[in-house]
Amino acid sequence: MSTYQPNADVAVAAFQRGYVPVPIMAGSKRPYGTDWQHTHWQSSDEVEAAFEQWHDDGIPGVGLLLGEPSGGLVDIDLDHPLALRLRQALLPKTEMMHDRVGRPMSHHWFRVTESLPSTRAYKMPDGATIIEVRSTGAQTVIPPTVHPTGEQYRWVGEPWGGNGPATIDGLVLGSRVAMIALAAILIEGWPEQGGRHEAYLALAGATLRLRDGIHPWWADVTPQLIQLIAYETHDEDGARARVKEVMESTLSRLRDGRPATGWTRLGELIGAEFMDRARRLVRDIEAMVGTESDRRGPSHEDGDGTASEGVPPSRSNVDTSKVSWQRVDLGPYLRGEIVLPDPGVLVRVDGQGLMYPGRVNSLFGRSEAAKSWLALLACRQEIGRNGRAIYLDFEDHPVLMTDRIKRLGFDTRDAEDHFAYVNPGHPIAPLQYSRWGQHEPNDVGKLNDQVFRELLDPKGFNPTLIVVDGMTSLYATHGLSTNDAVGTELISSWLKWLTLSGTAPEGRTVVLIDHMGKGEGDGPIGAHHKIAMVQGTAIRVVVIDRPAKGRVGIMSLIVAKDRPGAIRALSDGKGKDQKIGKAILDSTDPDRSTLTIETPDPNEMDTPEVTDNALTRAAKRSPQSLLQDAMLARFEPPDVVIRSADLPVMLDASKAMCRTAREALVAGGFLERVPGHYDNDLHLRRPTPPSV
Numbered sequence: 001m002s003t004y005q006p007n008a009d010v011a012v013a014a015f016q017r018g019y020v021p022v023p024i025m026a027g028s029k030r031p032y033g034t035d036w037q038h039t040h041w042q043s044s045d046e047v048e049a050a051f052e053q054w055h056d057d058g059i060p061g062v063g064l065l066l067g068e069p070s071g072g073l074v075d076i077d078l079d080h081p082l083a084l085r086l087r088q089a090l091l092p093k094t095e096m097m098h099d100r101v102g103r104p105m106s107h108h109w110f111r112v113t114e115s116l117p118s119t120r121a122y123k124m125p126d127g128a129t130i131i132e133v134r135s136t137g138a139q140t141v142i143p144p145t146v147h148p149t150g151e152q153y154r155w156v157g158e159p160w161g162g163n164g165p166a167t168i169d170g171l172v173l174g175s176r177v178a179m180i181a182l183a184a185i186l187i188e189g190w191p192e193q194g195g196r197h198e199a200y201l202a203l204a205g206a207t208l209r210l211r212d213g214i215h216p217w218w219a220d221v222t223p224q225l226i227q228l229i230a231y232e233t234h235d236e237d238g239a240r241a242r243v244k245e246v247m248e249s250t251l252s253r254l255r256d257g258r259p260a261t262g263w264t265r266l267g268e269l270i271g272a273e274f275m276d277r278a279r280r281l282v283r284d285i286e287a288m289v290g291t292e293s294d295r296r297g298p299s300h301e302d303g304d305g306t307a308s309e310g311v312p313p314s315r316s317n318v319d320t321s322k323v324s325w326q327r328v329d330l331g332p333y334l335r336g337e338i339v340l341p342d343p344g345v346l347v348r349v350d351g352q353g354l355m356y357p358g359r360v361n362s363l364f365g366r367s368e369a370a371k372s373w374l375a376l377l378a379c380r381q382e383i384g385r386n387g388r389a390i391y392l393d394f395e396d397h398p399v400l401m402t403d404r405i406k407r408l409g410f411d412t413r414d415a416e417d418h419f420a421y422v423n424p425g426h427p428i429a430p431l432q433y434s435r436w437g438q439h440e441p442n443d444v445g446k447l448n449d450q451v452f453r454e455l456l457d458p459k460g461f462n463p464t465l466i467v468v469d470g471m472t473s474l475y476a477t478h479g480l481s482t483n484d485a486v487g488t489e490l491i492s493s494w495l496k497w498l499t500l501s502g503t504a505p506e507g508r509t510v511v512l513i514d515h516m517g518k519g520e521g522d523g524p525i526g527a528h529h530k531i532a533m534v535q536g537t538a539i540r541v542v543v544i545d546r547p548a549k550g551r552v553g554i555m556s557l558i559v560a561k562d563r564p565g566a567i568r569a570l571s572d573g574k575g576k577d578q579k580i581g582k583a584i585l586d587s588t589d590p591d592r593s594t595l596t597i598e599t600p601d602p603n604e605m606d607t608p609e610v611t612d613n614a615l616t617r618a619a620k621r622s623p624q625s626l627l628q629d630a631m632l633a634r635f636e637p638p639d640v641v642i643r644s645a646d647l648p649v650m651l652d653a654s655k656a657m658c659r660t661a662r663e664a665l666v667a668g669g670f671l672e673r674v675p676g677h678y679d680n681d682l683h684l685r686r687p688t689p690p691s692v
Contacts, residue, residue, distance in 0.1 A: 024061025096161025
């Protein structure tokens with residue numbers, strides 16, 4: 001173990017090795033200051049003077065900026081006991097390591113020369129972190145800084161690893177880390193005695209199956225994975241025996257073209273959450289080792305009538321492929337090899353999702369209906385499943401978004417590593433088309449497209465969920481009209497391309513946020529075109545009690561479109577407006593907001609918030625009963641007196657209809673005439689409630 005060094009000496013040593021040191025506050029792992037990610041030093045003397053001053057000011061710790069600022073320096077942080085055990089078999093060797101007594105061998109350092117990985121944390125279904133790749137945008141505290149528990153960080157072996165960390169390609173490092181996470185998740189969920197053999201067979205079938213043959217990369221790796229699982233779960237049959245019987249049986253079935261169990265059966269045995277995370281990790285690993293394209297297209301029968309892998313080929317007019325008029329092979333669909341995934345996005349409290357993964361979905365409603373909050377809830381849930389989310393915000397500012405993220409309880413590290421906020425202010429090339437289909441991208445559009453594709457790259461951020469907020473601004477940014485079919489088809493094709501461009505088994509999920517305008521009825525602005533582009537669920541958000549800080553907002557979620565057909569069955573089944581959930585946004589706590597989606601109560605009657613525009617539309621298009629409701633809303637509280645002749649102007653309705661509704665309300669005792677006013681100057685009011 002190294003001897004104690006003053007913080008200034010450690011910071012200077014880091015700078016001389018090409019790293020960027022940052023000050024760490026006492027009793028914390030947090031850097032000092034608000035702009036620490038952009039720290040830059042000119043000389044050793046500057047570093048020494050600054051850290052000596054910070055030490056005198058009670059800021060004694062030292063951390064290192066990671067990734068690009070420090071020349072590709074990456075820290076692999078092993079949080080889970082399983083990760084610490086699996087590192088010996090799966091993590092590349094390096095001499096630069098540090099830890100503390102309570103977490104031995106927990107930090108392994110590498111210098112990445114190519115394909116710098118993104119900062120990312122892998123988690124168990126219960127939220128426990130397994131392992132982290134800490135890279136650009138993050139920092140790690142180094143010895144001899146004291147951990148908040150009081151334990152002092154220490155070097156393992158020589159300080160700085162002697163000659164420094166191991167040099168490695170980022171894709172190799174990333175795939176090894178993902179393998180540790182995959183093995184840990186499988187081990188944690190692995191069944192007890194009785195179901196293990198079936199679980200091994202299902203895992204082998206899921207990883208080895210490749211179209212009409214066997215995946216060559218997994219043919220080498222799956223036996224190692226089975227061995228690790230058998231060893232860590234103390235399998236009574238032994239690791240070698242398990243590998244032999246499982247591999248021989250599965251390989252024989254796949255070579256002969258016979259069905260083999262796969263992901264669906266594995267989910268039944270280890271749990272859907274464990275299976276879903278494992279399946280995503282398999283895709284991530286394939287993307288990093290360069291085999292993800294092998295999974296595109298039809299697969300063998302999964303043995304239980306469900307899809308094991310594969311998504312339909314892209315038919316987007318912004319795809320690189322120009323051929324889309326050839327015959328499509330429906331065989332895999334007819335045989336059940338490619339099926340629509342169950343709704344699993346925007347999950348209610350009962351665990352039921354309201355949107356379809358891998359498809360274009362929509363949230364629309366009037367202003368201040370908590371649509372963005374609901375989209376952020378979907379993002380937080382996606383991150384909780386080891387996914388990553390991009391939020392394309394065409395309408396707001398990072399300050400408000402950051403406030404909402406904090407209020408919704410996003411884990412800070414999750415928000416930094418698994419959530420990407422984009423605030424577009426210029427067009428993107430694929431949407432820069434003329435009305436007649438001629439492609440006319442400018443340099444700015446091309447640059448934006450390049451930057452965005454880097455975010456989408458399977459070897460980059462690689463999101464599983466993309467939120468587009470809001471649609472009207474997306475049209476306006478690209479000079480397109482919501483009432484123009486050509487512009488809508490252009491945007492629709494781009495959105496479909498987004499769903500098909502990822503590595504997740506079901507594709508990327510897209511959630512659109514849209515407004516309802518004046519006089520637009522029950523749909524978004526330009527409703528016909530926008531609803532048509534939704535492949536999954538379109539949900540209308542209706543305000544019951546408007547959300548605001550210090551209040552509890554209540555919104556009714558109405559299914560406006562359910563193309564696959566699984567969501568309407570979850571509704572209350574009543575009339576045209578079929579409720580599929582009640583969203584409750586509680587902002588009474590000054591620092592936090594909680595958002596939950598409850599199941600609809602078929603016996604509960606919602607009373608939507610009444611607005612002047614709603615009253616006007618009701619008077620224009622509704623029968624007398626609705627006009628009466630609109631009229632009564634004007635007579636609250638009871639002491640409000642309204643001149644009868646003013647009602648047609650207030651409600652934008654005919655005099656005859658208002659007169660008929662008025663007389664019915666007076667006859668029913670809902671309104672009363674004010675004494676002393678008659679005929680056209682008749683004044684009305686609500687009857688005064690009797691005193692108690």
